[in-house]
Amino acid sequence: MTESPIVSTASGPVRGFWRDHGTAEASAAFLGIPFGQPPVGDLRFAAPVPPAPWPEVRDATEYGATALRTTGTDTLIPEPAIAGDSTLNVNVFTPSLNASLPVLVWIHGGGYTEGSPASPWYDGSRFNRDGVVTVSISYRLGFDGFGFIEGAPHNRGVLDWIAALEWVQQNIAAFGGDPARVTIGGQSAGGGAVLTLLGMPTAQHLFHQAISISGALADVPFDEARARSTRLAALAGVTADVDGFRSVDEATLRGLQSKAASAKRGFAALTDQLANGLPWGPMIDGDLIAQPTVDALRAGVGADRPLLLGAADDEFTMVAERERARLRPIPAALLLHPFIKNRDARRAYLEANRPQRALGTAAMVGRYISDHIFRVLVPRVAEARLSADAATWAYRFSWVSPTKGWACHCLDVPFWFDGLDRVRVDALAGPHPPQSLADEMHTAAVALVADGDPGWASWHSQPGTTRVFDGSGPHVTDTAYDSVLALL
Template sequence: MPDSEYVEVETADGRVRGRWRSGRDERMPRSAAFLGIPFAEPPVGALRFQAPMPVRPWHGVRDALEFGATAQRGDQGETLIPEPSVEGESTLTVNVFTPDPADAGLPVLVWIHGGGFTSGSPASPWYDGRNFNRDGVVTVSISYRLGFDGFGSIEGAPSNRGVRDWLLALQWVQHNIAAFGGDPGRVTIAGQSAGGGAVLTLLGMPKAQHLFHGVYAISSALTDVAASRAEALGRVLAAKAGVEPTVDGWATVDEKRMLALQKAAIRVTPRTMATLVDDGLSLGPVVDGELIERPTRESLRAGVGADKPLVLGATDDEFTMVFGGRVAKVLRWVPRSVMLDRLGLDRSLRAGYLAANADVVRRRTARLAGRVLTDRMFRAGVLRVAADRGDAPTWVYRFSWPSGRFGFAEHCLDVPFFFDCLDGPGIEALAGPNPPQELADEVHAGAVSFVSSGDPGWPEHEGDAGIVRVYDVPTHDVADAYAAVRVLV
């Protein structure tokens, strides 16, 4: 153990004090955590709807011992991933976990949290980098503005403020990570759900290419909001708030009122489900023609990011849980054709899709509804993005191990396996008792291998029926393991 509980690092903006942490057992080495380091000034007052302003340098030593404030506010109730809210104004921060700041040249993983671009927090205990540190990887989690503050269309304000937060955080990594033992030339960006969509968005952005060197996209909710759609939502919300859709108008609407308006405007109902599946999330990265020049898949097809290795995949039943409990009982009485209409499954594709998913069809309407929603929102996108990449180095996986609680591989289930934190809080509620550590060893080892070498350890995905790593017990590699969803692509 070090002589002191604390450890200090000199960043480009000033000196920070972190804390050494001992391993959870004798076999696990120490690591150091630096929490809540600001990369930008607090986005409040005149800066609320502006591009992030780089943090002003400070004198003396700044404590980095507690998580910074989060853009997520209030008690979120029971969520799949424990992501606490932290009150405060300085929400644009990074958390750095390192084996030892005295090291040099270590690979770097930068994590962007999910939450539909309206919630989520980098302060989750699952995102602690200690287990990546154990395996020689410096880990960074970042915070960014959410919801309308981060992504809403406002006259007189720059677009994509949340995306600009990602970019400034990644610039901070480039300028500072060597002081924590990391190599700025070996940065992998990773995220899950909206965070997975975020890293794919960055992969397709020409202006972001110099900031990272590999991408690991988990259950990606890729969202390319059309500028016209964003502008329309901005006008609707402004009208409901009783203000002009301008910076000056929105400046009179406090955070609590904004969140209430936002929640009401984007609420998903059975009648709007098909619209969500077809058009994606209402708030998220906007194709503004400036920062995001065109839809991400168009950029990937044009070769943007083709020099960067990519791993992507999804769980088998991301959103099947939506149709559990009382909803499942109601669905027993809903004709299959009506359910498929509500989920927007084209009638010309139904016969082929149902034949390819005969095993799910036999499990009643709720399971079929969950698989359709999962395939349309997540799994079809895996195949599309892999195809868009052409010959660029791309690896595909499926996470198929069925949760001991839900009986299928639901949304977020793969995250604690990726971080190798099956002993963390809230795991049993998601995975059930005694989830398989051997599977966590395999998922995590693949991630470490990819971050370290650019290769996760199984064959690249080539052609329409490429090899897919299927994470289950046992894990195995299968050609065309997404065959059941191919009819949708």
């Protein structure tokens, strides 16, 4: 096992490396394997093109270039930005090259504009230990991946997901994986990507199960996507077509895309997203994505694919907390009025969240932001899949971070990956996060990937049934998402 492992892919041989020799976590890593040619030059804003074959053994011991270009210091998950043009890559982690193991394909989050597959939090070694081959994938971000461009294919980032999954189908057996047992998983925008793919008839042959963690759907209406593109072109001083946008360098477009989406900044930009949705992400183009995702799921698309989904209690509450002093004197009911216009629904929502409301206006507004973007999607998707009798399992993450004060966004990721010892986890989860909780959550994920059942009653067998992960031991309830029902 000490010799460097070499695997032959459809494009050519790659050399990886072994980790943790002689332990239960011994596994091989193959990093930065291209599934597409660099999306630059004439391929910029084009559909992904398979890589040119290489005859010699290609080194796959370092992560490839990322679509993420600038790594912030305050991001919750450490996601490195790696320079280079060849940004369409997969990373494979496997315990054995001579097996036929279930596969987890991980799609990173970042609001469809940020994020990187090169995070140490996404290393698949603990899944490998438990008999699961793990793959993390990259995709084009922001306007490059999702903006409307006349003369270019729509939803290029979605096409990247599909191309990466096609690579898995074609190559994963050589890495010890079973292409007939592929689970797609992701968090935040990655969880939204999972739901988007689940609702696409043309993607069904590429995976068999799905895990959506704190999923955030975009479902950008076509006309809104086109209007944002027009604004971006005006800001850049070019025509709103493929030739015009290709004449502007990537950094300039990246710098202008947030302004094209909204003139507001900070907390105001977040509330703007509540009203208008995520600015960049999969759009309903009438072709690749024919209808809103929940509508597709209600119509039965993906009904034969088991799904595990859920969210944290206070995904974005800490963002509102930064505005605590400014929000304190304003009644929560008044702040929510523009977003929940129906008086009865607004009253019902505030009543259902009375304990949160007692914590102050910022806490209540933060809970609403969390509910609107993430938590309400759980019962909405689960109920949509009921009509097709689809196997759906729900969870709720309620363990409170001792450093952030909330069960916040991204906090649960190292628990799912059983990676509490990874770099910078302590900044989010404190110095002594409960390993018992990681054991529970990681075991559930492995069970879904390996057996199609995470280990508790499904929503379709007992509507409302939800596993609560709060650190107090396993328990299941049918009222976990009652506080968001007024928003349905």
